[in-house]
Amino acid sequence: MAKENKIPQAVLNIVLVAYPLANGFSRILGGWISDLIKNRQMTGMIFYLLAGIFMLALGVTAKNPTGFAAFVVLSMLFAGYVFAFNPAVIGDFYGPRYSTTNYGITYTAKSWGGLISGYITAWLLVTFGSYTYSIMGLGIGALIAAVLVSPWVLKKPKKKVPTASAQTPSTPATPQSQSK
Secondary structure (H helix, E strand, O other): OOOOOOOOHHHHHHHHHHHHHHHHHHHHHHHHHHHHHOOHHHHHHHHHHHHHHHHHHHHHHOOOHHHHHHHHHHHHHHHOHHHHHHHHHHHHHHOOOOHHHHHHHHHHHHHHHHHHHHHHHHHHHHHHOOOHHHHHHHHHHHHHHHHHHOOOOOOOOOOOOOOHHHOOOOOOOOHHHHOO
């Protein structure tokens, strides 16, 4: 994307250093904000929303070296959160009983997404001759994720309450009932 938009090498060098630092700092920032507002789900919504906005802004301003650098770094500042907080949010929703299985399913989906996204990005590049469309698609996807993870849309599953027909008529023996 930098090459197609003729971003100077000096700017790209700065971005290549700042990008992973922002991505790593995202986890710290996410934890701090989550502790501050005391809601991991709301923090996730905010981070997805900001990552989406900054990715769309990157797609629009990619030809400007300053815009390119700023929005690549800002996108990553808000995109790294998800990898640190997904296990905790899954635990918040489903409890600890199947946390390993639930996280394994989530991580498998991430792996498939990484595999498939390479093909989609290549197809978009060949079709349109630019990485801008894949970045815009990622931004739209992040905005959709913000809506889906919002506390107003994503609710914790309700626990099943045993019904009268599910209860057995026999009651377990207690020490008092055995002594009579």
